[in-house]
Each structure stands twice: as C-alpha cells, then as structure tokens.
Amino acid sequence: MSDNNRTGVLLALPATAYVGLLVAAPLGVLVLYSFWTQTYIDIDRSFTWENYRTAFSDPLVRHLLIRSIWMAGLVTFVTVALAYPIAYFVAFRTRNKTFWLLLITIPFWISYLLRVFAWRVILGFNGLINSTLMSAGLIDEPLDFLLYNEFAVIMTLAHAWAPFAILPIYVSLQRIDRSLLEAASDLGAGRVECFLRVTLPLTIPGIIASSLIIFIPTVGDYVTPALVGGSDGKMVANLIQVYFGAANNWPLGATLSLMSMAAVGMVAVAFVVLLRSAGKAIR
C-alpha cells in the first residue's frame, strides 16, 4: 500500500490495457486494410495506395465527408445553443435541481431508435405537424419539406443529444462561485455584461466538453441520417456502412473510416483552440 505508484499501475492496467488494445488493434487492422484491395470476395494483400487515391478523387466521398463535418458542426451549434438557456435555468433559477435534471434526462431512457422513429412520425407527410396544421386549417396540403432532409437530421439530433449538452454546461455553471456575479454587479456590470464577461467565459470548459461529446460522434452518426435524412441528408457513416455491408469493399470502408477520424480529430482540435482563444478575447 505504501508503494503508491505500483498499486496504481496494477489497478489501472486491466482497464487501460483493454481500451488500449481495443483502440490500437482495430485501428492497426484498419490501417492494414486501407492498403489492401478487395477482389470480389477475396482480399488482395499487396500494398497499394489505391484506396486513398479512389477516396480522394471520388467527389461523393469528398462531398459526404465535408457534409458530415458541416452537419455535425451545425448540429453541435444548434444543440448547444438550444441547451445553454436550459442549463442556465436549472443552475440559477430552480430550487429542486435533482427533479429538473431527472425531468431532462427521462426522455432519453427510451430506445434511441424509437426516438428517431418518433421524429419521423412528427415531421412526416401524415405526421403530427402536418395533421395539426391541416385540421387547424392553416395549410391545405401537407408540407413536404419537413422530413427527409438536413433540417430533419438537425432537429432529431438536437433532440437526441440534449442531455449531453445540458449536463456539462450545467455542471460548469453550477461551479461558478455566486459571489463572483455579485462582485461583478457590485463593480457596476449590468446583467447582460455580467453574463457576457463572467458567466459565459467561466462556462467555456463546459461548452467545449459538450461540443466535443456531440460533434465527434455526430460526424459518424448512422441511424439518424438513414431514418430521417432522405437522400440529401446522408452522411459519411452511411457510406462506410455500405462498403462494409452491401458493397462488400472493406478496404475502401476502412480507408473512409480512417479519413473521417483524421478529419474529425483536426476539426476538434481547431475548435478547442478557437473557443479557448474566444473565451480569452471576451475578457
């Protein structure tokens, strides 16, 4: 017990090794595959850059990759922007916080697939919105721009990720020493200035955390685009799935996975740097 270092290493080893192995080995295999080629049902294991050449020159790949990142960025922005006031409300304007946190998280304990499906019911041709508007006599025929497009994907994901946006921001708001706000207003700051110069900068870590937790998985989201995205809502994950499934071209699928990961990583790092410096600029 006195040998703190050794005990720590020993206890953390199983989990670290497990995650490490399941990160390193599959990635290694992906890298291998990305240099191989598919010949019908066999894999040609001779080294080639062919997959990368194909992926980079294929306009569809480029299009989907850029759109996935664009969409993920949009989803992240919309989700965080919609969620921030809620986190603020729970942190500063409620007494029974546990009740509110439960209220916010309960919807997410129903099957994710069914939730996405429910959005189809809401936005669909005969869906909730259209039938409501029609029976109210506001429109004569159903609106068809609600479903199977980017808007539907953003709505659905803003809903799906809501707790992941609210909770980290709530935590960082909750950590703010209330006397800081009193000090700011004592020093003559108005409510808006208080928020912009004290509250908002102090919640930047929470915003970064929730943005990353939303942005990164969203780039690789598969279910939502497939169910509500229609043909122009599709993202790169759908293409990856096609290569691993119906098209049966694993090497190209692997190449795409690696490329998306690299792209996600770069955008995420750029985002963190940008937001941190933005946080400093406000002050």
Place this chain on the structure above:
Amino acid sequence: MTRLSRLMPGLRAYVLLYLVFLYLPVLLIPLFSFNDGTVVAFPITGLTLQWYGQLASEDALLRSLRNSFIVAGATAVFSTMLGLFAARAYVRNRFRGQRWSEGLVMLPLVTPVIIVASAMLTLFMLIGLRPSLATVVLGHTFLTLPFAVAILKSAFEEFDPSLEEAAYDLGETVPGTFRRVTLPIVAPGIVASLLVTFTVSFDEFVLAFFLSGDRPTLPVYIWSQIRFPARLPNTLALGSLLLGFSVLLLILAEYFRRKTRRIAADAKR
C-alpha cells in the same frame, strides 16, 4: 430570485417550449402503442391493447430481448469490474502514466461509433472471431467503460481515504481492507455503475448491428422492424414497456448514488 425571474419572463416560456420539444417524441411512442391501426400516422383510429397482448407470441422479438439482456448483463459486470479497479487507482494512487491512462479510458466516449464498429468488425474477422453476442459484449464493454469509470471515480472521491488506512493500520491485509471496508462503502456506486452500463449497452445499436451476426439484440431487431410498418405497433408497445422499466432503473440508480453520498458524508463528518 423572484425579482430576476420577473425580469426574464422569456426564459420560463422558453424552458416550457423546450420541455415540449423533449417530451413530444417520447410521448408519441406510448400513444401509438395503444393505436388501433397499424399505420403509425395521424389521425389515431381507435384505442387497443392488442399490441401488448401479441408481445408474448412474437418469438423473434422475445429472442432479441433475451439476447439484449445477456449482452447488457455481461457488459455491465465486465465494465464495472474493470472500472472499479481503474477508478480506485485514479482517485487513490498517483502513478506514472496516470493522465495518459485516464484519457485513454475516456476515449470511447468521443470516438464515432461507426469507426469503432467497423474497426472492431475488421479486427475480429481478421483474427477469426465470428460475430456473436460475445463480440458485442467485447465492444460494449469498451463503449461503456467511460461511464463506469466516471461513476465509480465519484464514488471513491466521496469517501475518506483514511478509512482504508485505518483498516490497514488495525492489522487488516490489503485484500481484507478491500473486502471489509472499500466494497461495502462503494457498493451503492457499484450498483449505479451496473445500472447505467446495463442501460447504455441495452440501447446501443450501431456496434451491435455490426458485431451481432445472426443473433440480433433488441435495437437491431427494432431496426429491422422499422422498415415493416405492419410489425411496428408491437415494437412500440415493447418500447413503452422498456421506457417504464428504464425510468425505474434510473430512479434506482439515483437512489443508490445518493445513498453513497450520504454514507460518504457521514464518514467525513
């Protein structure tokens, strides 16, 4: 507080709207599970309980439900066990490579599942591991480990390290200290971790879709049914039942988490 909220009437209205946004889709599912017609669209034609009644005879659904219970159960046990040791080390010990290790263990939380899924499938095929429930458990343990570690870390953070030292000082061995002091005190945290990892695994789709082979889990089964509207009402009925079940689990998890905190607070006093 009241003065400020009067200054901000917009915020309250917005919160109300947001809650509608959160609950609307979720409430539609139980609603349509009672709908007479098989088409899930408005208007609702009539009320019925037949979809719930049919659940018992849907073999494929029940099989997938069973698969999901197996996978989620095994996943919960594995990731909680791995998480327990790791969390203990992260909170109580200072060791070389600690930051590196903590970062790595949290990595699955911010990795696109599609990449994890495709990479694992590729690996398992290459080393000759056929897709099965076991491969799903391997993948889900990976995905749920961050949740287990986070929950158990807070359980350890909330209890006084002197308690373990006291036991050791009173002549107890290291394993004995773990059994007689550490385990009983973090037990509520362990239960909370089991519940959360179980639920996350139970609801996970993409990895299971890639790795489950010919034994679908419940989300994989639901996915196949969403394409066949005739079967859908059954799925909705099941989803509603599971919602009730999940809320129950959530409340239990919260109860145990609070219990840990209370015990820990007592210990500090």
Place this chain on the structure above:
Amino acid sequence: MTGRSMIELIGIEKRYHSFQALADLNLTLQEGEFFSLLGPSGCGKTTALRIIAGFLEPTAGIVRIAGQDMQGVPANRRPTNMVFQSYAIFPHLNVGDNVGFGLSRSGLSRRQRKARIEEALAMVALEGFEDRHADALSGGQRQRVALARALVMQPKVLLLDEPLSALDKKLRESMQFELRRLQQSVGINFVMVTHDQYEAMTMSDRIGVMFDGRLAQVDTPTQLYAFPANRKVAAFIGGMNFLPAQLVGEPAGRLEVMVAGLGGLDIARNQGVARHDRELVVGLRPEQLHISRDEPAGFDARAQGTVTDAAFYGETVHYHVEIAGVPEPVVVSVPNHFHTVDFKRGDRVWIAAQGASVIDLGARTDN
C-alpha cells in the same frame, strides 16, 4: 518514564522528486512519553508520523520501534495504531464493530473480543455504546470511538494526527486533559501531530518543533518557552518581542548585553544558539514586561514610551508601546486583574523588565 527508548528515528529523510519533505530527522522517544510534533502546515510533521505508522517508506534512514528495525514492516504489522484526523469511523459499522474491527484477526474468541471492546469503550467513557450506529455519533464521541478502536489493539505506540482539530473550542479544551489522563493510565507512548502550540504545551512531556522538514528543537514545554533554539521557534511558541542588543561582556555562563531602548542587562546564556559577533537579538515575552504610568522601582531595566495601540482580549489586555531607539513597537500583555490597568492610545508609560526574563536568541544575522 523508565528511560528505555521506544521509538528511534535515525537520519530519516523523505523526498518526493525534487521536494524534500523531511531532512535528517533524528529523534529518540523514551518509553511512556507523550510526545508532540508541532509546526505549521507543510512542515513535515504528518509525514514523520506516517513514516512511524508505516504508511510511508522513508527515502533514507532507520525507524526502530521497541528496538526493532521497522524496514519492510507494513503498517498492518507494526505495534502502532493511529487516530486519524477525520477519525475514519467506518460508516457501515456500528460502534462495537468499529472498535472490534482489528480484533477479528487476533485469534480471540467472540467472548474475549466482546470483553476487550467493553473495556476499551469504558476507557473512553462510552459504556453501552456498542450498538449505536456510526452516523448517530457527535464529533466528540467519534473521537472517543477512534481512540477506543486504536487502544483495543494494545499498541506500543498510539499515533494521533491532529486529534482535536475537528472539535469545537470548548470540547477541544476538555479533551486535552482527557487525552493526557488516558495516556497516563495506559502508560504507552502517545505521539501527536498538531499545529496548535497550546495543545502541544498542555499535553506533552516533550515537544519537537518542526519547520521546512527539519526538527528545529526538541524539548520540554517549559524549556522550549524559556530557551527557544532560534527566532522561528521563539515566534511560533507564544508571543515574543525581538529587540536588537549588543554583547558587552561574557561573565561565567552569562551575558552582559546592551538592549536597544532598555539599556544594560545581565541575562542567561542560551546554549542552543550561535553567536559570531557582538550584534545580538534578545527576546522579551509580552507577559514578562511590566507597564505603569509612573517610573517603577526594583527592575533591572526600564524605558519610557507612548501607547500606540490597545487590544482588549478579555483575560488580558495587549498594549503596543513605541520606544525611542526600538525599531518595532513593543507588545506588553497585562492580566485584566480587577481592571486595574487602563491606558489609552497616546498615553506616556513606563515599561520595565528583569534580566532573568530576557531571552538570548543569538546572532542577529543568523536567523
């Protein structure tokens, strides 16, 4: 005290990377001593205690307990037991199970264990508390349970880590006497870590004062108060006025000094301090100074000054007196005896001292 050494620390050192937590710690405790390690937070006193307990391995040096080298002996096999600062009462066990926790590996029968638990609880005046749950205890009761839990193991040495810091002031004062009484009745060594000088002084046979990982002085409370080994110790224990002085002569075992403001005095030589030249510092305890409106008679030295501040403490009053030739105002503390003294700011007063109460603190530049 029988004179047999119970704990020996020889050349103990503890380093964390570049940080030196303990440097060259040498200490021998006699059997049956109540010993305190006193110092500000971060001075290494807790590290020293944890090295004795076996929770930390020293980087270098030898720990002997009852003559046995403790190297490689883990905490669970040392003849020491600890009362933790937080008391570390097991929250999932009742009082009886807490106290009996360490007996489960002792090979005693259930009956014998029960008797030992009862005996230990009686020792701390908690008879009949066996079934009380841990969260139904007050702070003082928790401390008693922690004491009973450690004493039931019949250790050779009881280690106490800031045992009174979690209690409120009134309870703390009564526990000081109780701990002292308990130590005398069980007759074993108590080693206590504290940052509170009064706690250390009232309870201990000897005190080790620590600064920055080093033992500055080990002595009885009265010696420590009368002959601090340097200015840091002098300032840490009790109040102290530091006055510059010049060495005039050194008659046998004594010093003749000229103290700024006060004049010539004959004072006792302090063996513990160093002198390289004639420039010295002397210390005057605030309560050893006399203050009066009229020039007093019968004192070895006196000076006239002006009151710059008066602070009322209840049992005492502190005056700050500015004296020509003395750099800092001199603090004088007077017992509030029948409210006989009452000076205001700006009053002209006399202060006076006896040579016997002036403390030689050695070279001015040394510390």
